Amino acid sequence: MxxxxxxxxxxxxxxxxxxxxxxxxxxxxxxxxxxxxxxxxEKIQELQPLDAADIIQKFAGTSIKSYGGLGxxxxxxxxxxGTNHSAIVVDGQSLVNSQSGQVNLGQLSGDNLTSVETSxxxxxxxxxxxxxxxxxxSIVLNTFENSFSKSGFQLRSSFKYGSxxxxxxxVGLKYTNAxxxxxxxxxxxxxxxxxxxxxxxxxQTLEGKRHNNDFLNYSFGGTIGRQGERTRFRAGYRQSxxxxxxxxxxxxxxxxxxxxxxxxxKTAFADFYYRNDPWIIxxxxxxxHNNVRYADPDYxxxxxxxIVDYLNRSISGGVVVQFYPMWDKLHFYGGVEQVVSxxxxxxTTFALxxxxxxxxxxxxxxxxKKFILKAHISEQYVSERNNNGVNAQDRFRIxxxxxxxxxxxxxxxxxxxYRNSFRMPSFNELYYNNIGNNNLVPEDAHQLNYGLVLTAYxxxxxxxxxxxxxxxxxIENKIIAIPTKNLFVWSMxxxxxxxxxxxxxxxxxxxxxxxxxxxSIDANYSYQRSLDYTGKDSPTYKHQIAYIPLHTANFDVxxxxxxxxxRISNYFTSLRYSLNENVEQNxxxxxxxxxxxxxxxxxxxxKHAISVQxxxxxxxxxxxxxxxxxxxxxxxxxxxxxxxxx
Amino acid sequence: xxxxxTSALSNGMVVLCEGLFQQNNSSISFIDFNNGAVDxxxxxxxxxxxxxxxxxxxxxxxxxxxxxxxxxxxxxxxxASTFTSIEQISMINGxxxxxxxxxxxxxxxxxxxxxxxxxxxxxxxxxxxIQRIAVGTNPEGLTVSGNKLYVSNSGGxxxxxxxSTVSVxxxxxxxxxxxxxxxxxxxxxxxxxxxxxxVIARGNYSSIPSRMVRIDATTDQVAxxxxxxxxxxxxxxxxxxxxxxxxxxxxxxxxxxxxANEVMENPSFMGLADVTTLYNVQYxxxxxxxxxxxxxxxxxxxxxxxxxxxxxxxxxxxxxxxxSKMVFYD
Numbered sequence: 001m002x003x004x005x006x007x008x009x010x011x012x013x014x015x016x017x018x019x020x021x022x023x024x025x026x027x028x029x030x031x032x033x034x035x036x037x038x039x040x041x042e043k044i045q046e047l048q049p050l051d052a053a054d055i056i057q058k059f060a061g062t063s064i065k066s067y068g069g070l071g072x073x074x075x076x077x078x079x080x081x082g083t084n085h086s087a088i089v090v091d092g093q094s095l096v097n098s099q100s101g102q103v104n105l106g107q108l109s110g111d112n113l114t115s116v117e118t119s120x121x122x123x124x125x126x127x128x129x130x131x132x133x134x135x136x137x138s139i140v141l142n143t144f145e146n147s148f149s150k151s152g153f154q155l156r157s158s159f160k161y162g163s164x165x166x167x168x169x170x171v172g173l174k175y176t177n178a179x180x181x182x183x184x185x186x187x188x189x190x191x192x193x194x195x196x197x198x199x200x201x202x203x204q205t206l207e208g209k210r211h212n213n214d215f216l217n218y219s220f221g222g223t224i225g226r227q228g229e230r231t232r233f234r235a236g237y238r239q240s241x242x243x244x245x246x247x248x249x250x251x252x253x254x255x256x257x258x259x260x261x262x263x264x265x266k267t268a269f270a271d272f273y274y275r276n277d278p279w280i281i282x283x284x285x286x287x288x289h290n291n292v293r294y295a296d297p298d299y300x301x302x303x304x305x306x307i308v309d310y311l312n313r314s315i316s317g318g319v320v321v322q323f324y325p326m327w328d329k330l331h332f333y334g335g336v337e338q339v340v341s342x343x344x345x346x347x348t349t350f351a352l353x354x355x356x357x358x359x360x361x362x363x364x365x366x367x368x369k370k371f372i373l374k375a376h377i378s379e380q381y382v383s384e385r386n387n388n389g390v391n392a393q394d395r396f397r398i399x400x401x402x403x404x405x406x407x408x409x410x411x412x413x414x415x416x417x418y419r420n421s422f423r424m425p426s427f428n429e430l431y432y433n434n435i436g437n438n439n440l441v442p443e444d445a446h447q448l449n450y451g452l453v454l455t456a457y458x459x460x461x462x463x464x465x466x467x468x469x470x471x472x473x474x475i476e477n478k479i480i481a482i483p484t485k486n487l488f489v490w491s492m493x494x495x496x497x498x499x500x501x502x503x504x505x506x507x508x509x510x511x512x513x514x515x516x517x518x519x520s521i522d523a524n525y526s527y528q529r530s531l532d533y534t535g536k537d538s539p540t541y542k543h544q545i546a547y548i549p550l551h552t553a554n555f556d557v558x559x560x561x562x563x564x565x566x567r568i569s570n571y572f573t574s575l576r577y578s579l580n581e582n583v584e585q586n587x588x589x590x591x592x593x594x595x596x597x598x599x600x601x602x603x604x605x606x607k608h609a610i611s612v613q614x615x616x617x618x619x620x621x622x623x624x625x626x627x628x629x630x631x632x633x634x635x636x637x638x639x640x641x642x643x644x645x646x
Numbered sequence: 647x648x649x650x651x652t653s654a655l656s657n658g659m660v661v662l663c664e665g666l667f668q669q670n671n672s673s674i675s676f677i678d679f680n681n682g683a684v685d686x687x688x689x690x691x692x693x694x695x696x697x698x699x700x701x702x703x704x705x706x707x708x709x710x711x712x713x714x715x716x717x718x719x720x721x722x723x724x725x726a727s728t729f730t731s732i733e734q735i736s737m738i739n740g741x742x743x744x745x746x747x748x749x750x751x752x753x754x755x756x757x758x759x760x761x762x763x764x765x766x767x768x769x770x771x772x773x774x775x776i777q778r779i780a781v782g783t784n785p786e787g788l789t790v791s792g793n794k795l796y797v798s799n800s801g802g803x804x805x806x807x808x809x810s811t812v813s814v815x816x817x818x819x820x821x822x823x824x825x826x827x828x829x830x831x832x833x834x835x836x837x838x839x840x841x842x843x844x845v846i847a848r849g850n851y852s853s854i855p856s857r858m859v860r861i862d863a864t865t866d867q868v869a870x871x872x873x874x875x876x877x878x879x880x881x882x883x884x885x886x887x888x889x890x891x892x893x894x895x896x897x898x899x900x901x902x903x904x905x906a907n908e909v910m911e912n913p914s915f916m917g918l919a920d921v922t923t924l925y926n927v928q929y930x931x932x933x934x935x936x937x938x939x940x941x942x943x944x945x946x947x948x949x950x951x952x953x954x955x956x957x958x959x960x961x962x963x964x965x966x967x968x969x970s971k972m973v974f975y976d
Contacts, residue, residue: 202695249668252698253718253736256743298742300761301804302783349806433806482943539946578669581946585671585686585966629670 036124037506038117043522046558046567046597048160048615048640049110056105056139057571058554059118060504060524061469065547066106066626068633070166070191071215071244074106078137079120079473080500080530080548081445084423085136087129091146091236093269093286094129098341098355099312101426107242107263109187109219111158111170112143120469121419121447122403127273127282130318130337130359134378134399136421136445145183146223146234149176155645162615162638166191181225181234189217195633198623199250210631211255212245221267235270249629262293278324285317307346312427314341318359331365333376343427351431352387357424363401372405382424392430392438397422413453421445425479429492435481437492446474461512466505473500478534497533498545502526516562525553532580540580547588547627549573563601570594578628591624593617613640651692652728659930659974660688660729661939661950662704662713663966672701672715675965676729677950679933686947686966692729697722704971707751707770711973714758719743721758723773726973733773737766750788750795752817757795759785765797765813767820777820781813787835789843791863793817796843798832799825805850812845814866828859828868836879836886838905842869844886846876851893858888860908874901874910882929887915887936891924898924900938900957916957923948925970932976935960939969 037059049055053074057064065083066074075083084101087094088108095103119125120137132138144156156172167190174183193213199206221238246259269286292310299306318337324330342354363376382395403417422442430436449471456464478496504526512518530548532540544550551574558567571593577586599613614637618624621635658678663686665671674689674697689697698718705712706726713722721735737744737760745761751770758766761784767777782799789796794814801809811825812832829847836844843861858876862869878889886903888910902915916936918924925941925948936953940962948969951962 202690202693204695249670249699251668251718252670252696253715253720253734254699254738254743256719256738256741258741299803300745300763300784302801302807482945539942578671579666579945579967583947585673585947629668 036117037119038115041114044110044113044116045611045613045642046565046599047110047569047595048597048613048638049113051106051110052108052113052116052141053105054110055113055116056118058522058524058556060506060526060552060554061120061502061528062118063528063548063552063573064105064626066632067630068625068627069193069195069210069213069215069247070106070164070189071217071242072106072213072247073104075102076105076139077548078118078139079447079471079502080498080528080545081136081447081473081475082423082443082478084426084443085421085445087132087135087138089128089132089138089140091141091143091269092128092271092282092284093267094131094316096288096314096316096339096341097290097312097426098314099290099310099343099427101423101429107217107240107265108141109170109189109217111168111187112145112156112172112185113141114144114147115142116140120471121421121449122415122417122451123401123419126322126333126335126363127280127320129284129316130320130335130361130378131316131339131357133320133335134359134361134380134401134421136419136423136447143185144172145174145185145221146236148181148225148227148232149174150646151177153645155643157644158640158642160638160640162191163636164192164195164633166638179226179228181223181227184220184222186220187218189215191215193245193247195636197250197631197634199631200623201252206252208250208255210247210250210633212257212259213247215242215244217242217244230274230276232273233271236268238265238267238269240265249627250631251629256298258298259294259296261295264291265289278327280322280324281319282321283317283319286315288312288314288316309346311344312341314339316340329367332363333365334360334362336360343431347433348388349433351389351391351427351436353391353427353431354385354387355424355427356383358382370407370409372407373403374405375400375402377401380422384430386431386438389431390438392425392440395424395442397442411455413451413455415449415451415453417447417449417451419445419447419449421447425492429479435491440479440492441477441494443479443494444476446476448472463510465508468505469503471500471502473502474498475500495534499531499533500548501529501531516560518560520558522556523554525551527551540582543580543582544577546578546580546586547576549576549590563603565597565599567597567599568594569597573626588625588628591622593622593624594619607646609642609644609646611642611644613642614638615640652730654727655729655975657975659937659950659972660704660711661965661969662701662971663948664701664968664970665699666945666967667700667717670696670699670718671967672697672699672718673966674701674704674713675963675969677963677965682963684963684965688729693722693724693731701970702746703748704973705749705751706973707756710770712749712756714746714749716745716747716761717743719745721746721768735768735773735775739778747785748787750790752790752795757788759788759797761785761803765795765815779815779820779822781815781822782811782825783809785813786833787845789835789837790817791837791841791843794823794863794866796835796837796845796861796863798828798835798845800831800833800848802831808850810847812843812861824866826861826866826868828861829857829871830854832859834878836881837863838886839884840906842905844879844905846879847871848877856890870908872908872910874913875899878927879903880927880929882936883931885911887927887929889924889927896923900924900927900936902957916953917959920951920959920962925968926972928972929955930972930974932974937972939965939972941968944968 088103172185219240223236225234242263248257266289271284296306316339320335323332337359339357358381360379399420406414425440451469454466475498477494480496481490506524509521553572555570575590601611676688698715700717702716703714719737723733764778783801786800797813799809808831814824831848848856860870875890898918900916901913923941926939940949
């Protein structure tokens with residue numbers, strides 16, 4: 001399953017691997033990858049994700065918060081740590097949003113993703129940015145346009161049409177030869193988003209149609225790359241523009257929301273990769289320009305409307321180095337990164353913050369017999385200036401990481417690791433009018449994890465892999481909002497404490513039968529007891545934290561016959577609480593959602609591949625919500641046509 | 647199926663629990679004084695549906711109870727005896743929520759402040775909105791003295807440039823006749839037996855403190871600004887209970903104010919050691935007890951705490967999220 005079997009998926013999947021893990025040649029490729037949380041191009045195509053969140057929720061230990069609709073806000077929490085502890089890396093560059101500290105996964109299109117992998121704290125990747133290596137956890141996404149491939153032209157395209165007038169188109173074109181890479185891409189996505197819903201209102205059932213949920217997005221970009229025997233250089237540009245309605249909660253008796261959000265993202269990036277044994281060096285840099293316009297035409301102030309413009313910019317640059325003085329015994333890795341970001345808000349009472357964030361890491365990996373011992377320390381220095389008021393104090397932190405792994409090179413792998421990390425308060429948390437608190441200190445996380453991998457079979461026709469983790473996470477100085485001036489004015493405080501006791505298990509099976517039949521099963525189950533330890537006298541002491549489900553599970557089965565396949569995908573989440581108090585009135589119901597996908601690939605001559613896919617989402621038309629009162633769509637359909645030229 | 651229980655209510659109280667914004671979890675609890683039982687789904691059980699998002703006011707007039715639901719933008723009209731629904735008035739104007747806030751009853755009408763800058767006049771017989779009276783920005787509290795309605799214009803949604811005025815409305819013509827400048831961010835209002843009007847100007851929650859101001863209703867001029875902190879005020883026989891919750895120190899105080907002599911008789915009239923976050927105070931004449939709603943940390947379910955007429959704590963009832971207004975059944 002890891003070494004993807006699809007006609008063109010394989011190239012992109014394997015393409016990724018040399019960049020991130022070529023160094024681990026001590027083991028075969030398969031063995032070195034068997035403990036990864038990784039989703040390949042082929043699986044991504046079967047899932048037909050509307051966005052990155054649709055894929056990420058397939059990983060055990062992740063909790064997605066979705067406010068519904070195409071392009072709607074979706075964030076991820078991994079192992080009960082807050083969203084701001086997750087680093088999101090696209091094509092080797094960290095996405096930075098210092099304003100909210102969160103990345104909206106709903107705005108990351110799934111069309112051109114070739115792989116997605118997560119690290120819930122046990123970091124294996126040392127070529128990704130330092131900021132991501134030392135975050136609480138990381139999610140790494142790679143795209144078609146940014147990878148060197150076999151020589152010649154390659155084209156990827158897809159056209160989708162679905163319920164609620166969802167239309168999308170994607171074209172990616174790439175030319176690679178021995179030295180050069182040229183690629184360009186464009187996407188267009190729109191939807192009316194006016195889906196029907198029904199919610200239980202006491203003894204009544206309330207039927208309605210989602211209003212002000214339209215979405216329009218286009219994006220484009222390109223990459224130029226050059227590679228030599230020891231070097232690889234890439235530079236690129238991406239731009240994305242979105243205009244969307246904000247439907248808000250399904251408020252009882254009142255559906256008058258007309259708020260809108262316009263988002264523009266421009267990113268320029270470059271990276272340089274150099275390998276000359278025993279050295280590997282990667283330098284990377286990017287600049288981001290993110291503007292957001294929030295408009296509420298019905299706001300009841302004197303002007304009769306509220307329009308606020310936010311401009312969040314950042315420049316990042318860093319170098320990561322790996323050094324292998326003894327190939328079989330000893331590896332060193334290290335790096336430095338500097339990020340400068342600022343925020344301008346049209347509301348003149350808002351702060352004008354600038355943040356200088358410096359990251360450093362130094363680590364060692366030692367192989368002795370079947371053990372791998374690994375440790376690193378990281379430093380972060382954060383300095384802020386506020387040109388319109390008081391700024392937060394400078395922060396300096398040192399955080400350790402240590403792991404011990406045992407690998408019998410055959411069946412078993414044991415991993416025990418500890419990670420200490422923190423996340424900075426965002427600009428909103430520090431400076432937002434009335435709400436912000438510039439005395440906030442970073443939110444600390446301690447993660448202790450034991451993991452086990454069992455590879456039961458690894459044969460050409462059948463392979464099976466079982467992975468499990470048990471973990472304990474401690475979160476201190478948790479940043480939470482409490483009312484500090486009146487009920488409508490909440491402020492951020494460092495008063496929270498939480499503990500997460502978790503267990504997860506993942507099973508991957510793949511079987512090939514005679515006469516072109518093949519089957520795969522990807523299943524996982526995750527238990528997260530995520531408890532509020534803020535105060536012994538609090539009514540919520542040891543209650544399950546809001547929106548962290550105790551149980552989540554995925555069960556996906558794919559059956560293939562030659563070029564035709566069927567995938568049944570099930571996602572379950574147990575009941576959650578909308579507030580930390582675990583009482584009946586805060587319950588948000590459990591749900592089990594089943595998606596069905598049927599696909600067929602035509603290979604026209606050798607180089608042309610056409611695939612058609614029909615997808616039924618929420619087959620059993622469940623009424624469900626991730627977030628209280630943000631009702632998700634019922635049964636809906638998507639038809640997709642893809643064409644690839646290799 | 648709605649619950650069949652429509653038995654007449656007695657010897658108890660209903661408590662409006664505001665809930666939290668965008669959570670649709672406003673609720674009404676019933677406390678049965680006979681046995682101390684609390685039904686926190688009382689509205690849903692009696693009416694058969696949920697109350698909606700962010701209840702802000704609840705009062706009884708004649709045989710009906712009126713509940714203002716701010717974000718759902720409705721006024722629920724209920725039979726006071728059985729707590730069954732008579733009408734749900736939608737407070738939406740041309741596709742925009744009026745966001746109703748507070749109620750005041752006078753001469754068969756209910757006057758409703760609406761955050762869109764109007765006071766709606768609803769005939770309590772026909773339950774129709776018969777007039778919209780333009781006032782200042784984001785009107786909040788209201789009270790009557792003589793033949794005039796006083797409305798505090800908070801301008802809360804225009805922060806940091808909030809309003810500072812009270813609109814004076816002629817109850818015959820239903821027209822605004824004057825605006826009185828009283829201090830920043832005016833909110834709760836009350837009238838004393840002599841006809842003086844009091845309003846709490848809540849300041850800016852930082853440098854400008856929250857203070858009570860007296861308006862002389864004969865001259866419609868500000869007569870006095872008091873020097874004690876105040877965030878709420880309610881009748882207590884012929885006196886006032888002035889309450890204050892200090893968000894920065896988490897201190898609760900309820901003082902005894904004599905409006906006849908305009909003096910704070912006892913700034914610490916009640917012993918509030920059992921209260922975490924004082925959210926509302928009401929006195930019930932029939933039981934001769936003071937009822938305090940405790941919002942805890944605003945995200946946990948709250949309590950109604952019962953005190954003697956001397957301000958001595960007696961007992962508590964565990965109710966819903968952010969309890970505020972109360973209506974009593976003898």
